[in-house]
Structure formats: C-alpha cells, structure tokens
Amino acid sequence: MNNINSSDLSVTKLIEKSLEKRNQKERYFRIYGLSSLVIAVVFLLTFFASIISTGYQAFIKTDIELEVFLDSEVIYPNGTKTAEDLFFVDYDSLIFTSLKEQLPELKNRNERRQARLILSSGASYQIQNKIIKDKSLVGQTVSFILPLDDEVDMYLKGYVDTESSENSRKITDFQIALVENLNKKGLIHKNFNTTLFVSGDSREPELAGILGALVGSFMMLSITFIISFPLAVSAAIYLEEFAKKNMWTDFLEVNINNLAAVPSIIYGLLGLAIFINFFGFPRSAPIVGGLVLSLMTFPVVIIASRAALKSVPPSIRDAALGLGASKIQTTLHHVVPLALPGMLTGSIVGMARALGESAPLIMIGMVAFVVDIPTSITEPSAALPVQVFLWSDAPERGFAEKTSAAILVLLVFLVLMNSLAIWLRNKFQIKW
Amino acid sequence: MYWGIKKMMSIIALSFLLITFLNFRAGRSKALKIRENTTIHSLPEYYGYYTAFWFLIPVTLIGISWLFFSESLITSFVLSNLQKEIVNFNEIQTLNFINGFKNLSEGRNITGEISLLLKEAASLYSYFSTVSNTLLIFACLSIGLFGFYISINKVSSVFQARNAIEKYINYFFLASTCIAILATAGILFSVVFEAIRFFGLVDLDDFLFGLKWSPQMAIREDQVGSSGAFGAIPLFVGTILISIIALLVAVPIGLMNAIYLSEYSPSNVRAYAKPMLEILAGIPTVVYGFFAAITVAPFLRGLGEFVGLSISSESALGVGLVMGIMIIPLVSSLSDDVISAVPQSMRDGSLGLGATKSETIKKVILPAALPGIVGGVLLAASRAIGETMIVVMAAGLSAKLTINPLDAVTTVTVQIVTLLVGDQEFDSPKTLAAFALGLTLFVFTLVLNYFALRIVKKYREQYE
Numbered sequence: 090m091n092n093i094n095s096s097d098l099s100v101t102k103l104i105e106k107s108l109e110k111r112n113q114k115e116r117y118f119r120i121y122g123l124s125s126l127v128i129a130v131v132f133l134l135t136f137f138a139s140i141i142s143t144g145y146q147a148f149i150k151t152d153i154e155l156e157v158f159l160d161s162e163v164i165y166p167n168g169t170k171t172a173e174d175l176f177f178v179d180y181d182s183l184i185f186t187s188l189k190e191q192l193p194e195l196k197n198r199n200e201r202r203q204a205r206l207i208l209s210s211g212a213s214y215q216i217q218n219k220i221i222k223d224k225s226l227v228g229q230t231v232s233f234i235l236p237l238d239d240e241v242d243m244y245l246k247g248y249v250d251t252e253s254s255e256n257s258r259k260i261t262d263f264q265i266a267l268v269e270n271l272n273k274k275g276l277i278h279k280n281f282n283t284t285l286f287v288s289g290d291s292r293e294p295e296l297a298g299i300l301g302a303l304v305g306s307f308m309m310l311s312i313t314f315i316i317s318f319p320l321a322v323s324a325a326i327y328l329e330e331f332a333k334k335n336m337w338t339d340f341l342e343v344n345i346n347n348l349a350a351v352p353s354i355i356y357g358l359l360g361l362a363i364f365i366n367f368f369g370f371p372r373s374a375p376i377v378g379g380l381v382l383s384l385m386t387f388p389v390v391i392i393a394s395r396a397a398l399k400s401v402p403p404s405i406r407d408a409a410l411g412l413g414a415s416k417i418q419t420t421l422h423h424v425v426p427l428a429l430p431g432m433l434t435g436s437i438v439g440m441a442r443a444l445g446e447s448a449p450l451i452m453i454g455m456v457a458f459v460v461d462i463p464t465s466i467t468e469p470s471a472a473l474p475v476q477v478f479l480w481s482d483a484p485e486r487g488f489a490e491k492t493s494a495a496i497l498v499l500l501v502f503l504v505l506m507n508s509l510a511i512w513l514r515n516k517f518q519i520k521w
Numbered sequence: 522m523y524w525g526i527k528k529m530m531s532i533i534a535l536s537f538l539l540i541t542f543l544n545f546r547a548g549r550s551k552a553l554k555i556r557e558n559t560t561i562h563s564l565p566e567y568y569g570y571y572t573a574f575w576f577l578i579p580v581t582l583i584g585i586s587w588l589f590f591s592e593s594l595i596t597s598f599v600l601s602n603l604q605k606e607i608v609n610f611n612e613i614q615t616l617n618f619i620n621g622f623k624n625l626s627e628g629r630n631i632t633g634e635i636s637l638l639l640k641e642a643a644s645l646y647s648y649f650s651t652v653s654n655t656l657l658i659f660a661c662l663s664i665g666l667f668g669f670y671i672s673i674n675k676v677s678s679v680f681q682a683r684n685a686i687e688k689y690i691n692y693f694f695l696a697s698t699c700i701a702i703l704a705t706a707g708i709l710f711s712v713v714f715e716a717i718r719f720f721g722l723v724d725l726d727d728f729l730f731g732l733k734w735s736p737q738m739a740i741r742e743d744q745v746g747s748s749g750a751f752g753a754i755p756l757f758v759g760t761i762l763i764s765i766i767a768l769l770v771a772v773p774i775g776l777m778n779a780i781y782l783s784e785y786s787p788s789n790v791r792a793y794a795k796p797m798l799e800i801l802a803g804i805p806t807v808v809y810g811f812f813a814a815i816t817v818a819p820f821l822r823g824l825g826e827f828v829g830l831s832i833s834s835e836s837a838l839g840v841g842l843v844m845g846i847m848i849i850p851l852v853s854s855l856s857d858d859v860i861s862a863v864p865q866s867m868r869d870g871s872l873g874l875g876a877t878k879s880e881t882i883k884k885v886i887l888p889a890a891l892p893g894i895v896g897g898v899l900l901a902a903s904r905a906i907g908e909t910m911i912v913v914m915a916a917g918l919s920a921k922l923t924i925n926p927l928d929a930v931t932t933v934t935v936q937i938v939t940l941l942v943g944d945q946e947f948d949s950p951k952t953l954a955a956f957a958l959g960l961t962l963f964v965f966t967l968v969l970n971y972f973a974l975r976i977v978k979k980y981r982e983q984y985e
Binding site: 111112114115118119121122123126129132136140320323324326327328344345347348350351353355356358359361362415416441444446447448451456465475477478489493499500503507 | 527589590592593596683687690691693694695697698700701702704705707708710711712714715773774775777778780781782785786790794797798799800801803804805806807808810811812814815816846849877878879880882883900903904906907908909910913914934937938941942955956959962963966967970971974
C-alpha cells in the first residue's frame with residue numbers, strides 16, 4: 090500500500106515538474122509571437138519616423154525678400170519697347186544691384202561672385218514672368234519674394250555642419266556670413282513651399298516640383314480605371330456566372346491567377362516590346378503607362394470582383410430567374426448591382442497598387458527628365474513613384490528632402506484611396 | 522495647330538456618340554410603331570440597343586485598330602516615299618530621323634539643325650496624318666451607317682432583339698476573359714522573340730552556366746574585354762542570396778505574426794495589428810528601396826565598422842532585410858488564411874487531451890496547415906525574386922559571384938533595368954540580354970507560382 094502511494098507521488102511530482110516546463114514553453118511561444126508583432130510595429134514606426142524627419146522640411150522653403158528697381162534702361166536697352174525684348178533681359182543684374190544695396194561689405198570680384206550664388210538661378214524667371222504679366226511695373230521699385238539657392242536653403246534648415254572644413258561643403262564661410270547678415274536684417278523668410286506643388290521637375294532642387302508627376306500619374310490611373318475596370322468586371326461575370334466547369338475554364342483560371350503574380354517588371358518588358366517597339370507608341374507617354382498598368386491591374390480586379398460576385402446569395406438569382414428574367418437580366422439587373430461595392434473596393438485597392446508601381450514605368454522610358462507639365466496622354470510625362478526614384482538618385486542634398494516629401498505625398502494619396510475603399514465597403518456592403 | 526487637331530478629334534468623337542444615340546432612338550421608335558399594330562418580341566429599348574450597337578461597335582473596332590496601327594503605317598509610308606534619300610541610313614540614324622520629323626510636324630522643339638530632308642519628311646508626315654484622319658472618319662461613318670442600315674431593316678415584329686443583344690453581351694464577357702490569355706501571350710511574345718535573337722548571338726549554355734557577367738561591350742574591337750560576357754550565374758546567385766535573406770526574415774516573423782493574431786491575441790490587438798500589416802503591404806516598393814538605401818544601408822555599415830566587419834553599403838544583407846520586411850504582410854496573411862482553415866475540431870481534440878495551446882499549434886495545427894504554408898512561402902519567394910525597385914535602389918550593379926551576405930551582389934531585375942534604361946543600341950546583345958533575363962525570370966516565377974497556387978488550392982479543398 091505504502092509502496093504504491095510513494096510511486097504515485099513520484100508520478101505526480103514528475104507530471105508537475107514537466108507541466109512547469111510545458112507552461113514555461115507556452116509562455117516563451119507566446120512571447121515569440123508577440124515579439125514578431127512588435128518587430129513589425131517597430132519597423133513601421135522607424136520607417137515613418139525616418140521618412141517624416143527627412144521630409145518635413147521640404148514643405149518649407151526659404152525665400153529672400155528684395156526690393157528690386159526695375160530699371161527701364163536695363164530692361165529696354167535699345168529704347169524699343171517690344172514684348173520679345175523681355176525674354177533677353179539680364180534680370181540677374183537687376184537682382185544683384187538690389188542685393189548689393191543690402192550687402193555693402195562686398196569688396197572684390199570673388200566676393201561679388203559668391204554673393205550672386207546665394208540666389209537661385211530661377212529667381213530671374215520670377216521677375217521676368219511678373220514683368221511680362223504687367224508691363225507697367227517697368228521703372229518702379231517692386232518687392233519680390235525670390236527663391237534662394239538649394240545649398241543656402243539647406244544651410245538655413247540646419248543641414249550644413251558649419252564646423253566642417255570649407256572644402257567639404259558647397260557653401261563657403263563667406264556665403265554663410267552673408268546669409269546670416271541678410272537673416273539679421275529680416276529679409277529671409279520661411280514660407281510654405283508652393284513650388285513643390287505647382288511646378289514640374291528641375292535640375293535645381295529649389296525649383297523642382299511634383300506637379301508634372303502628379304498629372305502624369307493621374308492620367309495613367311484614369312486610363313487604367315477606364316480600361317481595366319469594365320473589362321475585368323465582365324471577365325469576372327463570365328467566369329463566375331456563365332462559364333461551365335471544364336478544361337477551358339480551368340485554364341483561364343490558372344492563367345489569371347498566374348498573371349496576378351507575374352513580377353511587375355515583366356509587364357514593363359511587354360510594354361516596351363509590344364506597345365513601343367511594335368505598335369510605335371511614344372516613349373514615356375501616359376498612354377503606354379496606363380495600358381501597361383491596366384494589364385497589371387486586370388487580374389487583381391478580376392479576383393476581387395469574383396469574390397464580390399460569390400458573396401451574392403444564390404437566392405437572389407433564383408428569385409429573378411423564377412420570375413422569368415433571362416440569365417443576362419438576372420446578372421446585370423440583380424447580381425451585379427449588389428456586387429458592385431465589392432467590385433469597386435477591389436478595384437480601388439488594385440489602383441492604389443498601380444499608383445505605387447514604378448518598375449514597369451521605368452521600362453517604358455518614364456525615367457526621362459521631363460520639365461513640362463503634360464497636357465495630353467501622348468506627351469512625355471513623369472509619374473509620382475518614378476519621380477521618387479529619380480530624385481533619390483540625385484547627388485544634390487536638396488533632393489534628399491524632396492524625395493521624402495514626394496514619398497509623403499504618394500503615401501497620402503495611397504491612404505486616401507484605401508480609405509475610400511474602406512468607406513465604400515462599410516457604407517454599401519450588405520451582410521447576408 | 523496641334524491643339525486644334527485634338528479639339529477636332531474630341532468634337533468628332535462626341536458627334537459619333539450623338540449619332541449612336543440617334544440610332545438608338547430610330548430603332549426604338551420603329552419598334553414602337555410596329556407595336557401599335559401588332560406585338561413585338563422584346564421591349565422596344567432592345568431594338569434601340571440593337572441598332573445603336575451595330576453602329577457603335579464597328580466604329581469602335583475600327584477606331585481602336587487605327588489607334589494601334591496608324592502610327593507605324595504612316596511612318597512606313599513616309600520612309601518608303603523617301604527611300605532614295607535615306608538608303609544609306611543605319612538603324613539608329615533612321616530612328617533619329619523618324620523622331621525628328623514627328624517632333625517637327627507636331628511643332629515641338631527639336632535639337633540640332635533642321636535639314637531640308639527632315640522638313641520634307643515632316644510635311645509628308647502631316648500630309649499622311651491628315652489623309653489617314655479623314656479616311657478614318659469616312660470609313661467609320663460609312664461602315665457604321667451601313668451597320669445601322671442593315672440592323673434597322675431587321676427590326677420587325679418577329680425579330681428577337683433581346684436574344685440578339687444578350688448573345689452579344691455574352692460574347693463581350695467571353696472576349697474580356699480572353700484578354701487574360703492575350704496578356705500572357707503578349708508577355709511570351711515580347712520576351713521570347715528577343716530572347717531567341719539573343720541566343721542566336723550568345724550560346725544558351727554560356728548564358729545559363731557562365732560564371733562571368735559583364736555586358737558592357739567595348740566600342741573598339743581591340744579593346745580589352747570587347748566581347749562582353751553573358752554568364753548569368755552571378756546574377757542568379759545574387760538573386761537567390763537576397764531572396765533567401767528576405768525569406769529568413771519574413772517567414773518566421775510573418776508566420777509567428779499569423780499564429781499570434783489568430784490563436785492568442787485579444788481582439789483589440791488584432792483590430793490594430795491587421796490594419797498595420799495592411800499599411801505595411803500598401804507601401805510602394807520604391808519607398809522601401811529609398812528606405813533601404815538611405816537608412817538601413819548606412820546603419821548596417823556603421824554597425825559593421827563598430828564590430829570590425831567591413832559591410833558594403835550595398836550589401837545583400839541590407840537589401841534582404843528590407844525586402845523581408847516588405848513580404849512579411851504577404852506571408853502573414855497567407856498563413857493566417859491557412860491556419861484559420863484548419864477545422865476547429867482538430868484544435869478541440871488536442872486541447873481536450875490536455876495539450877497546451879503552443880503544443881496544439883506546433884504538433885497539430887502547423888502540420889495540418891503545412892502544405893498551405895509551403896504554398897505561401899513559395900509565393901513569397903516568387904515575389905522576392907521578381908522584386909525590382911528595392912534592389913535597383915539599394916543593391917549593387919557589378920556582378921560578383923559570392924555568397925557572402927555582407928558583400929554587394931546584383932540581381933536579375935537590377936540588370937534588366939540597367940540594360941534597358943538610357944540609350945539603347947538596338948540588336949546589340951546587351952539590349953537583347955535584358956529580354957533573355959526577363960524570359961528566365963518569367964519562367965522561374967511562373968513555375969513557382971503555378972506550384973504554389975496548386976498546393977494552396979489542394980490544401981483548401983482538403984478541409985472543405
């Protein structure tokens with residue numbers, strides 16, 4: 090009796106001991122799971138912190154306020170007052186005259202040259218445009234807000250290490266002193282960077298903007314939606330409502346699923362070989378980009394639309410068919426309207442993916458340097474994600490913050506599109 | 522002037538739509554008139570649709586095919602008219618010439634001086650464009666109106682318009698499905714033809730098994746390395762190295778994420794974690810690439826200096842890490858699907874026998890879900906192999922045959938991009954090599970995807 094009791098006890102002990110171990114393992118496993126989630130969260134936070142911290146300053150730009158005397162002798166040197174003359178005026182000298190008034194300490198040529206470089210090379214265009222708009226300004230002293238050179242801009246935003254040796258940076262000690270002097274006089278202002286949103290690409294960071302890329306991306310997305318949504322929805326209707334289950338349908342299905350997983354760069358090769366080389370479409374044009382993105386989005390929308398059609402209960406179809414509607418009438422009048430919110434949601438998600446896609450666009454030549462804002466779908470154009478790629482490659486430091494700013498704008502658009510999709514889903518989705 | 526043409530085109534397009542509407546009215550009113558005396562088969566609208574359809578569809582078909590073929594046709598007309606003058610142009614000169622006269626006739630600025638020949642070509646080009654535009658309008662109008670004439674004559678009391686329309690709609694559905702096949706065929710044609718031309722210049726064996734990749738062809742024949750080497754093994758090794766690093770990051774984290782979210786997490790954690798993973802999945806790859814190049818690579822290099830290792834600033838490790846983070850959501854959502862497809866009865870059975878939750882997961886759920894998880898991992902691998910932007914922005918350019926993750930390697934996609942961006946020499950093995958790489962990439966990912974999708978599908982059917 091005693092014997093059995095003691096062995097019983099040892100078994101219980103053994104089990105208790107192993108139970109402790111097992112519970113320990115259970116806790117560890119749980120911690121692994123939680124930490125994997127934490128890693129993802131930490132990454133996401135680092136990611137946003139890094140992008141925002143490099144990019145937020147790009148939404149601000151530094152300008153200099155100068156009273157420029159629009160000397161009619163400089164503007165109309167021949168005395169003739171024709172409009173064409175205005176394109177050939179040395180506006181830089183006008184600006185420099187007024188800058189010299191603010192900086193009387195400039196002594197020799199070298200110092201004057203350095204002072205000239207404080208202003209952006211785009212400053213003269215601003216004056217030119219204003220005069221062309223209003224010719225009566227000639228002869229008056231007008232106050233202008235002019236852009237500063239990107240290196241000065243970087244210095245004022247605190248990116249330049251003034252302790253480092255002068256040779257290792259692009260802004261000289263003398264220029265820094267001049268800028269500080271101007272700053273003390275209250276001539277340098279920080280404004281919201283409208284240039285970023287109203288101009289196209291430029292070689293100068295302070296003049297570069299994303300409007301061209303935005304317009305190009307918008308054109309491509311419109312083409313993508315117009316082409317891929319109706320076609321993909323019809324294909325989904327065919328596969329879900331009409332196709333009989335046979336080899337042919339199986340083949341189609343495998344085909345579509347594979348297309349959805351083909352690397353995007355392959356679609357770029359298709360665009361290059363077929364649309365550009367074979368059909369002779371223009372390079373870097375939104376029409377080609379739109380066609381390529383439509384082909385890419387097509388399978389994605391089909392898969393989403395099929396899921397939406399599947400979720401419509403068969404009783405709807407049975408009721409319509411029972412009342413004498415034809416198969417097409419049942420589908421188009423009853424099933425599709427009910428599935429439409431789901432289809433739209435899926436296609437917006439697909440479009441958001443297309444908006445962020447850059448590899449196929451690079452293949453069809455959208456990496457070209459395009460300054461002009463495109464006005465038609467056959468003109469060369471940039472695209473927002475490709476603009477990010479181009480700027481990230483640029484050596485000037487000013488483009489690094491521009492890249493982050495463009496990324497932020499891109500992310501804002503993606504968030505907007507996805508929120509629209511979620512809103513549509515919540516508003517119109519019917520729980521059966 | 523160019524703007525004027527565009528305006529005219531939109532006016533013409535609008536008037537065609539107006540004619541379509543009028544045709545609809547005509548068909549419908551004829552049906553209504555017939556209905557006054559006798560019965561008709563379908564609702565009057567269907568007769569309207571029928572007549573409108575027979576106008577609009579031929580017009581659209583002609584318009585679309587014109588859009589695709591007119592440009593190359595007009596160009597070849599211009600070139601054949603000027604055959605004598607350009608007989609000794611080489612391919613690049615011809616292409617420059619074509620671009621030149623197109624830009625000139627459209628009033629864009631062109632660089633370089635404008636020769637007389639170019640001017641003549643430009644005027645020929647705009648002449649042919651006008652002719653083709655006029656022809657297009659007349660062709661569309663006459664064929665469309667002919668279609669309308671035939672169809673309105675068919676409208677009668679015995680004609681079954683609805684059935685006809687439904688048949689057409691059915692055809693349209695079928696045709697849109699076939700676009701999927703067209704796309705696949707397009708991909709195959711675009712890469713296969715150029716790849717075949719490439720393999721005419723470079724041996725297939727040299728390409729698949731060569732150990733040296735240096736596609737830069739020298740300009741002079743006698744220069745060192747003038748032949749260029751097209752051995753793709755270094756690219757394959759680089760691609761696989763980066764993909765393996767990415768999978769080593771993504772699979773454990775993604776899988777544990779899925780397990781934690783589906784088996785352990787309280788519902789409020791799940792409510793926050795799911796959208797977070799969706800955000801991660803929605804970030805464009807170009808942004809990941811920027812992050813890899815600007816933040817991760819310098820961090821790793823600094824870390825390496827601190828520890829005393831030399832880590833290249835384009836190291837496979839950094840690229841693989843970021844790519845791994847990119848595919849975490851993919852692995853996580855696919856595993857989540859398969860884990861929740863495991864029947865609850867299996868969990869209950871295991872828990873009922875006294876297993877702890879983690880034992881149930883490790884010994885019952887994961888083995889049951891394994892085929893699905895393997896399918897998901899294969900899909901993730903295909904995604905990693907085909908990923909372009911991250912590697913283009915953060916990986917190296919020079920093809921080095923190494924499996925050291927701290928070294929810079931290059932990948933198939935990086936090489937495709939570098940070979941095709943910038944000025945292309947047509948027909949040079951350098952350009953064609955990009956298509957051969959594209960073909961390899963396509964075939965490889967196709968096989969991976971096919972098996973992955975089959976495995977996942979089989980697995981789903983098992984528990985349904």
